[in-house]
Amino acid sequence: MEALFNNISRYIQLTDEEQELISRRIVEKTFRRKQLLLQEGDICKHSYFVKSGCLRGYTIDKDGTEHNIVFAPQGWWIADMYSLITAQPGQLFIETTSNATVQLLSRSDQEELFILLPKLERFFRILTENALVSNQQRIIDNLSLSAQDRYQRFCERYAGILEHISQKQIASYIGVTPEFLSRMIARKEEP
Amino acid sequence: MEALFNNISRYIQLTDEEQELISRRIVEKTFRRKQLLLQEGDICKHSYFVKSGCLRGYTIDKDGTEHNIVFAPQGWWIADMYSLITAQPGQLFIETTSNATVQLLSRSDQEELFILLPKLERFFRILTENALVSNQQRIIDNLSLSAQDRYQRFCERYAGILEHISQKQIASYIGVTPEFLSRMIARKEEP
Numbered sequence: 431m432e433a434l435f436n437n438i439s440r441y442i443q444l445t446d447e448e449q450e451l452i453s454r455r456i457v458e459k460t461f462r463r464k465q466l467l468l469q470e471g472d473i474c475k476h477s478y479f480v481k482s483g484c485l486r487g488y489t490i491d492k493d494g495t496e497h498n499i500v501f502a503p504q505g506w507w508i509a510d511m512y513s514l515i516t517a518q519p520g521q522l523f524i525e526t527t528s529n530a531t532v533q534l535l536s537r538s539d540q541e542e543l544f545i546l547l548p549k550l551e552r553f554f555r556i557l558t559e560n561a562l563v564s565n566q567q568r569i570i571d572n573l574s575l576s577a578q579d580r581y582q583r584f585c586e587r588y589a590g591i592l593e594h595i596s597q598k599q600i601a602s603y604i605g606v607t608p609e610f611l612s613r614m615i616a617r618k619e620e621p
Numbered sequence: 622m623e624a625l626f627n628n629i630s631r632y633i634q635l636t637d638e639e640q641e642l643i644s645r646r647i648v649e650k651t652f653r654r655k656q657l658l659l660q661e662g663d664i665c666k667h668s669y670f671v672k673s674g675c676l677r678g679y680t681i682d683k684d685g686t687e688h689n690i691v692f693a694p695q696g697w698w699i700a701d702m703y704s705l706i707t708a709q710p711g712q713l714f715i716e717t718t719s720n721a722t723v724q725l726l727s728r729s730d731q732e733e734l735f736i737l738l739p740k741l742e743r744f745f746r747i748l749t750e751n752a753l754v755s756n757q758q759r760i761i762d763n764l765s766l767s768a769q770d771r772y773q774r775f776c777e778r779y780a781g782i783l784e785h786i787s788q789k790q791i792a793s794y795i796g797v798t799p800e801f802l803s804r805m806i807a808r809k810e811e812p
Contacts, residue, residue, distance in 0.1 A: 491765035499760060512754045515747075521761060548739040555746035556706075558753055563703045565756035569690060570712060572763055573796050574682035605764050 431456065433481050434533055437505055441556045442549045451546055455539035461526045468524040474513035476534040480506050483530025484594050487522045488602070498603040501527070503591040507557060528594050572605065578614060580604040622647065624672050625724055628696055632747045633740045642737055646730035652717045659715040665704035667725040671697050674721025675785050678713045679793070689794040692718070694782040698748060719785050763796065769805060771795040 431453050438444060444452070458481070461467065468474055470490065478485065485502040487510070499522065502508035513520030514537055526532075544551045564587075571580050581604055585592060601611040622644050629635060635643070649672070652658065659665055661681065669676065676693040678701070690713065693699035704711030705728055735742045755778075762771055772795055776783060792802040 489761050489765060495765070497761065497764040499757065499764075511750060511757060515750050515754065544743065548742070551739070551742050551746055552735070555742055555749060558746060558749040559702060559706050562749055562753045562756060563706065565753060565760060566690065566702060569756060569759055569763070570680050570688065572760070573688040573690075574680060574686070 431533075433505065434479055437479065438550075438553055442553045444549075448547055452535075452543060452550070455535060455543065457534045458531065459534065460531045461529065463526055463528050463530075465526050466523060467526070467532070468510060468520070468522060470521055470523055471519045472510075472513070473517055474510035474520050474522070475538075476536050477507055477509045477514065477540065478502070478524065479533040479535070480504050480508065481531040481533055483526060483528045483532075484591055485524055485530060485532070486527050486595075486599065487524050489521050490523065496602055497605075498599055501588055501591065501595065501599075501603070503588070503594070527599070577604060577606050577610065578618070581611065581614065622724075624696065625670055628670065629741075629744055633744045635740075639738055643726075643734060643741070646726060646734065648725045649722065650725065651722045652720065654717055654719050654721075656717050657714060658717070658723070659701060659711070659713060661712055661714055662710045663701075663704070664708055665701035665711050665713070666729075667727050668698055668700045668705065668731060669693070669715065670724040670726070671695050671699065672722040672724055674717060674719045674723075675782055676715055676721060676723070677718050677786075677790065678715050680712050681714065687793055688796075689790055692779055692782065692786065692790075692794070694779070694785070718790070768795060768797050768801065769809070772802065772805065 431449065434456065435444065435449055467478065467485070480502050482504050484504070485508050486498055487500040487502070487508055488496050488498045490496050500508060508524060510520035510522035510524070512518070513522070540554070571583055575583065581600070584600060584604055588595065597611055598608045601608040604611070622640070625647065626635065626640055658669065658676070671693050673695050675695070676699050677689055678691040678693070678699055679687050679689045681687050691699060699715060701711035701713035701715070703709070704713070762774055766774065772791070775791060775795055779786065788802055789799045792799040795802070
């Protein structure tokens with residue numbers, strides 16, 4: 431649980447007893463690369479903490495095209511937030527992009543913990559604020575930056591995990607075709 | 622304060638004393654149409670609750686083009702979340718699109734209230750989760766929907782305030798030129 435508690439202790443301090451309250455509600459699972467943790471139409475019942483490896487969240491549009499919405503490398507949380515908070519079927523697919531160990535906290539256990547441990551609500555309030563900032567920045571970037579600048583922004587944001595993500599996956603995130611991204615990178619590398 | 626407390630009571634119940642704790646920290650201001658509450662480069666120090674009227678949050682890119690990021694009609698909250706939580710200069714302009722009455726809660730007062738009234742942290746945690754869902758949906762829509770479908774989504778989402786928002790403002794939100802949107806609507810209305 432060390433990675434998880436290091437993550438939480440960025441924003442709140444937990445006693446041993448409080449850590450124990452959380453530990454009891456965490457389920458750890460390991461997955462191989464390309465396993466699906468969640469599919470469109472599923473009800474997302476858990477927040478996933480990535481202990482090791484990397485996950486991605488994506489949608490598939492009516493033409494069958496995948497669109498990467500978020501990557502979650504080691505130390506990040508991921509969920510289909512819409513489905514998680516409404517208990518309605520979601521749109522998101524969540525898949526491992528590498529072998530991964532993931533810790534699951536169910537929404538019902540999370541809500542129980544919010545009552546037992548109000549400061550955990552603080553942790554998730556701050557986490558959600560950060561996610562909101564990051565999503566808002568992406569909306570701004572998509573509306574106002576060129577594909578070249580969006581690619582640059584992506585490389586900065588996900589600097590630590592670029593070797594785990596294919597160009598095809600990056601293209602799907604920044605909203606261009608893989609061929610376009612490939613030509614763009616080739617142009618940039620010309621002397 | 623009735624509108625504000627009705628808003629808060631969607632998620633948490635407040636006693637008279639708790640309402641009083643909040644009231645003391647709220648500053649109410651009235652604005653005429655097209656007044657700027659926040660500009661790019663400012664540090665956003667408040668969350669704004671829209672008691673009446675409508676606000677919009679937008680950015681201006683390096684070519685001088687405005688991009689609408691969010692509209693906040695009556696009963697909604699708005700802030701430059703990045704700037705608010707980091708206390709760094711933000712990117713967002715926040716402007717009234719009609720005469721408006723706005724209630725301001727400073728971040729420092731908000732954080733004080735989180736300690737005095739932990740359940741207020743619950744309220745803002747839920748509010749932030751909802752905003753995150755809405756932002757994520759917009760990212761999905763931008764990546765996977767046609768301009769026509771994005772316009773449709775906008776009309777559903779902001780059904781109550783369409784008469785207060787010009788076609789030009791809507792075009793800037795869905796990421797097309799005003800001319801394109803105008804042609805699209807005209808085509809749609811053909812018999």
